[in-house]
Amino acid sequence: MMGSVADRQQALRAAMPVWEPRTLHAVLDDTVRATPDRPCVITDDRSWSYAEIAAWSKRLAAGLVALGVAPGEKVALVLANYPEFVAIRYAVSRIGAVCVPINILNRCDELRYLLDQSDSVLLVTMDRFRGVDYLDMLDQIAPGWEDSGGGEGLPNLRHVAVLPTGEAPDRGAARMLYSLEAGGGCAEITVDPHAVCDIIYTSGTTGPPKGVLLTHDMLMRTAYGSAYARAFEDGRRILFSLPMYHVFGYVEGLLAVPFVGGAIVPQLRFDAIATLAAIARHHATDALLIPAMSLAVLDAAGEGTYDLSRWNAVLASGGRAPERLWQGLREGLGVDEITTGYGMTETTASTTVTRPDDPVERLLTTNGRQRDVGVAGDPRQGGRLVTYRVVDPGTGAVLDDGETGELVASGYGVTQGYYNKPEATAAAFDAEGWLRTGDLGRIDDDGYITLLGRTKESYRCGGEQVLPTEIEDLLTTHADVVQAHVVPIPDERMGEVGVAFVVARPGATLDRSALQTMIAARLARYKVPRHILLVDAAAIPTTASGRARKFLLTKQALQILELP
CATH class of the missing domain: 3.40.50.980 (Rossmann fold)
Structure with a gap:
């Protein structure tokens, strides 16, 4: 029996009443001393x-x-x-x-x-x-x-x-x-334990990728916080195909399970049928999914028969999720503890999460509560690793609960900056040392955050962050392209996909598929725009200084593509 959320969190507190900063390998070795023969990594071929x-x-x-x-x-x-x-x-x-x-x-x-x-x-x-x-x-x-x-x-x-x-x-x-x-x-x-352990690159909002500095202690506190906030039972098994080179699979999966002597069931690539088969075969109790994966799993489950009796929990984050997703997971697949959250590489991993026993309304209307992480938190910040507040994007003035503005973050889980990028590091923090997330949102009286958009232009396709300027710069290297503007539009499975508005050189004729092929040859798959729209220069709305008004381009894209 798993026991209640409160009972499982109490067991975690009893096992670790005081936080001691430790390295990644020290936590692994502690688990070896406690449960040396338990599986740590499980694959179809064998387990370790x-x-x-x-x-x-x-x-x-x-x-x-x-x-x-x-x-x-x-x-x-x-x-x-x-x-x-x-x-x-x-x-x-x-x-x-x-x-x-x-x-x-x-x-x-x-x-x-x-x-x-x-x-x-x-x-x-x-x-x-x-x-x-x-x-x-x-x-x-x-x-x-x-x-x-x-x-x-x-x-x-x-x-x-x-x-x-x-x-x-x-x-x-x-x-x-x-x-x-x-x-x-x-x-x-x-x-x-306070030394830098990882440099994980994120595209950010401008310029080339930036290497986020993460320490052993930051990673271990956040991983423990994942186990605590989601109330891991002893021996939890987490299946995921999300890559371990990103904080989602790395921290919420690999680094979290040692705190309960659990195991990861990593998949080399996502396949909905293989995911269901692996959950059944390896008795996985938990899965890490982004909305596109969750929807595909729901579709595949209706086409076969799988023993999913031990699958009880899922962390479904990474983008916009349609309402039918939560209902399908709970009623269609019998997953009782569905959580969603919000985070970024600069805050080590997820920093908000809904409670496992929250009502479904929280899943529909918020991106999770600022995480309670037990002994791993900062008592000066209410036991949290990361605390958020909302500020006016223009003035930086702190806003009241319920008001909309830019989310800024502070705490043990927030990076000290970017590797060898002092200017980018300075720009990422305000005068009081709070990290500017670039995300618009609001916080309610109970500490739940609702994301409402971005102050920045980057977007996430299938959970991967995309920097439009990188694609635009590549497109404009084409001899017949004089302008390129990339904007996101919502997509049920991928969260967001790109639309490129391309203006051709006068007298030239462009081929959409050839442009997509050019991008695919140079950039990762998730950066290739789903749609390329060939337009006249006059169709690009601009500011007085000549900059494209991208929010208007997004509206245009939805109209042209006849999407809601």
Whole structure:
């Protein structure tokens, strides 16, 4: 029996009455001492116990030290949700290095920028995954990388280790990830829990991607807060295909389960039927989903028979969700504890969440309550990791509960800034040190937040953040394109999708599909606009200074496409 929400939260408080800052690997090792034989990572092929994951990470840590990776140096990962991600992630923690998880959807130019900007000394990458050839990218970025690392183009990159996925021919000269395990043991390294642990890149609102600085203690407090706010039972099993290079799958999944001796069931890619089959086969009790995934799972469940009797909880966040989603999960699939929330990389992960026993109205009308995180919170801020307030976007004046303005955040869970970007860091905070989220919303008397829009122009497609200027800049490199403006429109499955308004050079003829192909060749899939509208320059509404009025373009797009 799971027990009530209150009982489960009391059990978590009893197990940890006082918060002690710890590193990622220290929490793993504590779980090994308590439940060494429990599964930690479960796949269709096999499972790994906590003791096995810890031992694997120690072997890899020895290999990293043998390569010369020092505390504080950066290790970049281009890995899907393989068990190797878990092992190498804990190995990097053990030696006091900093992990730089990279979006596997990035293309050549994006990968080059991230490796360079992060000062990574080691790259651990797949050879090929879902048709994307990462070694071919490396051949373009750093010719001769097998022998000389990043060469002149990436002087800090000393080594590359490759995880073969079975999709590509063998590259005999490449160092395989498994070869790092041959190093034997190494002396234990003392790591400061308040040291930077991860640099996770987010596109932000302007300019190139920014690396958010996260410490061990921030990550552990937030992961514990996930377990506490959602009232994890002992041994919770969480299934997800959300990537562990993002905070959603990483913090709410991988890092949260050790606090209850639970397990993750990571999926390499999302497939609704496979998700239902895996929940049934591996007795998953929880799932992490974005709205597009939840809707697909609901559709697939009606076409087959699955034993979902142990599936009791879901965290469904990451974008706008239609009302039928919540009803379908509860009534159609029997999931009792449905929660939704709000967060961002700069606040470590989700910072608001509805309670597991909240009425459905909270799911329909809010984005969750400012998270109660038990002993991991700041007693000066009501036991929260992150506290929000609403300010006037123009003046910065603090507004009362119920009023609409920009959400700003403060607390233990808020980053101190961006890696090697002092100007962007300064711009991200107000004079009192509160993080500007760029999101419009309001807070009610009970601390629940409702998002109402964005002060910034970025949007989320399938949970991934998209920066319109990146697409616009690429489109205008086309010889026959003189203007390009990208705006979001709502989409039931993806949350938001892009619409590109493109103005052609006088006398030129553009082909929509060719433009989409050009974008797809250079940028990740989720950045490719769903629609391209070819318009005259006169159709672009502008300000007195000539800037496109994008909110009007969004309205135009809905009218042109005949969408509600």
